[in-house]
Each structure stands twice: as C-alpha cells, then as structure tokens.
Amino acid sequence: MSLSDPRFLQLQQWLACHFKAPFDIELISGDASFRRYFRVRVAMQHYIVADSSPALVDNRPFLALASAYRQAGIATPEIMAVDATQGFILQQDLGDQSLLSQLTADNAVHWYQQALRLLPKIAAVTHSADGPLPQYDAAFVQRELDIFPEWLLGHHWQLALTDRERQLLAQAFALLTDNALAQPQVGMHRDFHSRNLMVHQGQLYVIDFQDAVQGPITYDGVSLLRDCYIRWPDAVVTQLRSAFYRQCLAHSLLDARVTESQFNRWFDLMGLQRHLKAAGIFARLLHRDGKSGYIKDIPLTLQYVADVSAAYPELYDFGRWVQQRLLPLCGENA
Template sequence: MLRLRSKITDNKALCGARASIDQIGMIIMDSRQTALQAWLGPALRKTFADHDWGSPGSGELIAASADASFRRYFRWVDGPRTLIIMDAPPEHEDTRPFVKVAALLAEAGVRVPHIYASDVEQGFLLLEDVGDRTFLEAMQEGMLTEERQRLFRSAIDQLIAWQLSSRPGVLPDYDEAVLRRELGLFPEWFVARHLSRQFTDSEQDDWEALCSVLLQSILAEPRVFVHRDYMPRNLMAATGTPAVLDFQDALYGPLSYDVTCLFADAFFSWPAAERVAWVQVYWDKAQAAGLPVPANFDTFINQSRLMGVQRHLKVLGIFARIRYRDGKPRYLEDAPRFVAYLREACAADQRLAPLQRLLDSLELQA
C-alpha cells in the first residue's frame, strides 16, 4: 500500500502520493495522467542512458510543489537519485519561455535546474532536482545570520550576473502597456471584486495621478533582463550556489525591479532598515560591476520604492484574481503585508500623496 506524502513550497498540504512509473495514475487523477505516464518512462530511460547512470529503477513519484499557476511539480525518487517533473497543461501554460530563459540564465552563469528532457507540445519537462528548501523556508525556520549573509549575497551576485548579460531584442519588453495592464489588476480585481466597489470620481483621479508618477519613474530607468519573481520563495538554498526557479515570465525592463522584489518580499517582511541595507549591498556591487545604477544611492532607493509600489499593487490584484477566479484563497491572506509596504512608501515620498488618499478612502490597513 502506497503511503500518502507531499511537500509544497509554501508549507500548505497538497494531496499527493508515492507511486512507481507504472502507477502514476494513482496520484494524477485527471485527463493528463495517460500522457504523462506514456512520456515519463522513455524520458527517464533516455536521460539515464545519455548520462551513463545505468538503468532507472521502478522509482517513486512524490508530489513536490504547487504554485499560483496551473503548473504542478513531482519529484521522482530512485534511491539517492532524484529528478523533478514539471506538468504544465499547454492550454494554460507555455513551457517554451521556461526553456528559453533557462538557457539565458545558464549562459550568464546563474544556477538553474538543468533540463534533461522536454516535450513542449504536451507541457512536460524533466528537470534537475535542486533541493526542497527555499530561502523563504530557511528564513521562516530562523536561519542563522551567517547563512542569511551567504545566501543573499550569493543571490545578489547571481542577479548582477544575469543583469550584466542583458541585451535588447531577446526578451519581450517590459513596456508601458505591460506596466499599465499590471496596474489595472488592482482596480479590476482587488477593488471591484474583493472590496465590491468601484472608484469614485475623486479616487479615479488619484489613481490616474498615481499611475503617472509610477510610470514616469519606471520608464526612465535603464533596461536589463528582469526575472519578475526574484524572491526567496523562488530561490533554493542548495549546497554551493543557490538555484533560481520560476523564471519563465522574464522580460526586458527596469533595473530596480528584481532587487526590489528580492527584499520587499511577498511572503516575508524584512525590517525596513535591514531591507534598505540589503538594497545598498546590491547597489554597491552593481556599481562595481559596471551596471548603470544611479551614482547616488538615495536616487536608487527612491526608484526602488516606486517600482515596489507598482509591484505591490499588481500583486494585490493578482492575489484577488487567484482567490476569486481560481479558488485559491490563501494568497490573499498576505494582503496586509502589501498594504504595509504601500503605507511605508507613502510616508517616505510625498509624490505618493494620491496613493495615501486612496488607501485611506478604501480603508485599507496593514
């Protein structure tokens, strides 16, 4: 009798079970089970042959993680050897950006999971297993200061390597249209759906004034490759160099985005002073590496703050959409963290007075 066991990256239970290659249907009770079962066996055998690993055993399949998208991950275990299977239904997810960006990151010297086998038409990938302990989990467990220094300095170094490899015309542009579309998620999903109301005329005026302030700053920044979710939940505290995950949505956009994302995290609140100190570590290293950061740190932290406001508003909209469209309520539980970030930003920058009025009018408190 197979024993149920699962592990997901946000410590929430995901129904899963161990299974041999021939018993995959025991844990994937949907229309994709037959396709995955047919693909995985040959993919494993070819991967083992290509790498002189011998022949794969019967193995076990364990539900490994779930995220806010339609993707699912499974860990295949055969003694000491483990691999990860990504199941990305092609009607909802396109694996080609993942494959493309993985190659770009690897070329830049960033550690990402090696792709052993892929079927982009069916949405299956066989990946290197880079561990099951994220930076976020390590932080929630109370990692020692020395480990935090090592991990986050390494994360900054990898981010800078990624940015130094940037060039236009390779990734889609993170342009005004994309930024406005993201900002629009806040009134559409958080205000209209979650708060069950519409902006008043004065609130709409404040919203448009706020968007103008944000876009003017963001669009003036130098452009680099942007991961877009470079945060502790997507960084693995693996042995040696930490590994980077969830990079398929990368774009070519504002320089401050990823470091802002790293330290103004969606799932963990840094003390404000420590967050600023870490951004300065990045700024010092970026200057030394020749990245086009502003010569004055205060200018950069102001850019980062406005970039953060755009992201926090977007994420509030996304979390509301995930709750009401996709039936996943747990993400919206972190809404107070984002409201706290927004109110902190308002207190630091008078240009955000329209946002302050909006938060007060909507009665949003941290």
Template sequence: MLPPATAPAFLASHGWGGATIEPLAGDASFRRYFRVRDRGRTAVLMDAPPDREDSRPFLFVAEALLARGFAAPRLIAGDLGQGLLLLEDFGDRRMGPELAAGRVDEEAIYEAAVDLLVALHRVPPPPELPIYDRGELLREVLLFLDWYAPAAGLAVDRESFVAAWDATWGQVLAETARAPVLTLRDYHADNIMLRDGHSGLQALGLLDFQDALAGHRAYDLVSLLQDARRDVSPRLEARMRARFIARAGIAGEAAFRAAYEVLGAQRNVKILGIFVRLRDRDGRRGYVEMLPRVWGYLARNLAHPALAPVSRWFEAQVPHHAREPWCQC
C-alpha cells in the same frame, strides 16, 4: 495532488520507466511539480497544461541563465504538447523555509541573493526579451482595479489612477530603455534554492523565471526585499539595498532609491490584485492572508516623494478600512 495520467508513459519514453512520482509543490500559476525517483537518481517533473501554460519562455530563460553561468534547472526531457518537462532537481532547501526554520543566517543569505543580482546585471539580457514597458507596468497595476477594488466594495476612478502612475514612472521607463537588465520578475525567498555542495553563483538555484523581461535593475531587488511571503525588516531592506548600490557601482543613489520605491509600489499594487484574483477566480484562498504584509510594504513605498501622485490617489480613493486588516474583502 495526482500526477497527470500521461506522466508514466512520458517518463518511460525517456529512460525513467517505473520511477516513483511524488507530489512536490504547486505555485500561483496552473503549474504543478512532482519529484521523480528512480534507482538512486531524482528529477523534477513539471506539469504545465498546454491550454493554460506556455513552457517555452521557461525553457528559453533557463538556457539564457545557464549560458551566463547561473543555476537554472537543466532540461532532461520534455514534451510541450503534453505540457511535461523533466528537470534537474535542486533539492528541498528553499531559502524561505530555511529562514523560517532558523537553519541559515538571514543577513548572509540575503547578501548572497543581492550579489547574484549584481552579477546578473553585469551581462546583457537576451535581445529577444521584450522590454518591461509602460504597457506592461500599467496592465499589472490595473489588476488592483479589476480585482481588489470590486472585492473591497470600492468605486474608484480609473482615469485618475492611470494618470497618477503616468506622472510617476517616467524616470523608470527612461532608465529601462537606456540600460535594461534581465529581470526575473518573481525573485524572492521561495523561488531561490540553496544548493548543497555548490559555491558562488551556483550556490543559489533560480526558479519561476518564465515571465522574465528586460527591465529596470531595481525591480528584482525590490521583489527580494519586499517579499509578500515573509517579513523583511526595514533595517535588513536598507542594508541590502545599500549593498546592491555599492556593489553595482550606482552613482545616483537618490535616483535609484526613487526608482526602487516606484517599482516597489507598482509590484505591491499588482500583487494586491493578483492575490484577490487567486481567491475569487481560482479558489485559492491562502494568498489573501498575506495582504496585510503587502499593504505594509506599499505604505513604505507611498511615503517616498516620487510616489506623491499615487499616494494622493490612494488617500482619495481607498479608505484605510479597505486596506488592512484584511476583513471583508
């Protein structure tokens, strides 16, 4: 992964001339990341090609998080015309790999991540953020029809698919309109950094929040606890969901659980479409290996009575051989 040709001049113009540039990571977007080292200091260079990525939402949400006391990468320097941002370096300790290596206690770190969401929801979202409304929820689940269904050789009915979702998410939409919270939309173990030497809200560094909206308070919780990239046991999911409900002071536990499952199903159906799109449009094959896990989470969601219309649609339209294992799709 080579840095953009413009990176050395950009760095030099902001006091980082002669710094070394090392590949760090990419993600499911067109953004790439590099670590910059210079005389004992480090930073992260984000390369977000302006013809493919708009970095302004990232900067806006980062400022909003910082203003609310949360740990988002601080901007050191930027050139939006070139798509280059130099950001604070949170180090290498991502929650997902740390858990996989057994270096952190799973229950304790999930408790901290849940408590961060509780704190995040206690402060109002920026008024400029759009609402996570029906149009956006629907656009996302339609990715399943646009990408997964054709790849699996399925001829499915679009009209009944939309009708099933419209019969399902009325409560979610009403609660979102009444009491929206800042919703990061990709809050999971690989986007949470463990920051040595920090405590409280500053102990967890937040990444990949540029798509944030004003949404339902269950969305980021289900994103965390139904993680496409790692197995989260039903036991741990139930304990962390109960912790969130208790600490957030949610009175209607049954209604919240219904919203949680509806948004979990919406997110997992979206992910099924996105991961196939990453393979078929972008040539990034690794993501489809996670599809059996996503189907497993979706099965949990569809078992809830609130998802009955969507569950009936899947039973009628998507035979089980087209779900898991991920074979011919």
C-alpha cells in the same frame, strides 16, 4: 488529484518510456500558474517533473531562458528531458529548501547578499534563443497596474470608487510608470524573491524565470528586499539597498552620475508598482484560478504601499487612502 486524471496517466506513460525502470511519483505543488510539479523517485535517484499543458502554458520561454541563464553562469535546475507536445519537463530535484525557509534574523543579511550577487548575471541576459526578451514598456507596466483595481478592488472587495479615488489611482499609476521607464533597462527576472530561490548544497538556485523581460534596474532588487512574503526591519533593507546600489555601480549597470538618493527613489517607487500588482494577482488567483493560499499575503503588500508612499509628498494622499480605506478591509473580508 485522481489516479484516472488523463494528464497524470499521460505523464506516467512518458516517464515509463524515459526511465525503463519502476518509479514512484507524487504531487508536490501547483504554483501560482497552470503548472503542477511532481517528485519522481527511481531507485536511489529523484527528479522533479513539471506538468504544464501547452494549451494553457507556453513552455518555450522557460526552456529558452533556462539555456540562456545557464550559459550566463546562473545556477538553475538542470533539464533532463522534455516532451514539448505534451508539456512535460523533467528536471534536477533541488529539494524543498527555499530561501524563505532558511531565513532568520541572524542569517538574513548573509543570504540576501548572496542573492544580490546573482543580479548582475541576470541583468546581462537580455536575449534567449527566442530572440530579445520582451520590453517592460509603458503598456506592460499599465497592464500590470490594472490588475489591482480590476481584481482586488473590483472582484474581491467590490468597491465602487469615487471620482477622487479614481483620480488618486490614475495619478499614482502615472508616477509609477514614469519611474519605471526612467531607469536603466536590464535583464529582469520579474519574480525574484525568497520563494523562487532554492538552497541546494549551500548554493542558491534560481527558479520560475520564464517571465523574464528587459526592464528597470531596481525591479529585481526591490522584489527581493521588500518580499511579499516576509518583511525585514527598515535598517536591514536600507543596508542591503545601499549594497545593491554599490554593486550596480561596480558592474557598470548604472551611470556614475546616478546618486544613491536617485537610486533609492527608483527602488522605492518600483516596489510600489510591484506590490500593487502583487495584491491584485493574489486576488485574481482566488477568483479566477481558485487558489486561496495567497489572500493572506495582501495585508503585507498593502502595508508596504502605505508606508513607502508616506515618505513621498506626491504619494502622501494615495498612501493615506491605502492605509485608511483599504487596509481595514483586509481584516473585514480578506
């Protein structure tokens, strides 16, 4: 980042008007979008400022969801000031401790239980000041699934699929779409995982919620428990998935007639949809956005797909194709 970067100069000018006192500013990250984040220190205080140009990012959903989430009792960073025209948002600094950085084999169940307890509150948020959250409908699911063949198979690996391979994809996508639409629809964060939960003063705070929608009840739970960035033993996931099921029943988010077996199927297949999308996004981040840091996470996402598919007869061939055809490519040219 150059000190002569026009947006950086604009940001400095805006902060100078806001604080009326000397401050230090440093870049701390750019996320998997068109946002940059800076830490600002003023005397003994420190803040985070998001730089997200309105030409590239619509900041209105983030601001509307921040208000809706806080009204629902969900801990999110407090917003101190906003310049909607320039796309600057000054927020509470939660520090650098993501949930991912705190997890160990000894404390994982404790932290994940805390995280799961946030989901009924998130499920209740189906509207913001902008109106109803978007519906995670069939077209939405298909758009997400299409990222996988376009960006990972096409742009990244340049695979020429056979008719049989295209048929396998189409059949799997249809099954996963039907699975998503069959579930109870609730408020859904849509990126609920260990990097988007911050540990601050012993409490979990939720970030990156601007893409929230109304969608399948299992989506956020499987996103958390089958994290794209860390994998836990199946026994741990099974224990936590069962707790998630009981929690959904206790909060009347599920009809009591929904069996745990049915819930588990919803959960498993929902995870497949998310992992296929994520693998495609990781490739898109490299080839479209010049962000190479996510390519290393593709093998884990595809291994989830292969392993879970093996448990379902209607996905067995698809999972074997992922295991035998795609996973070896990760080692060759990922």
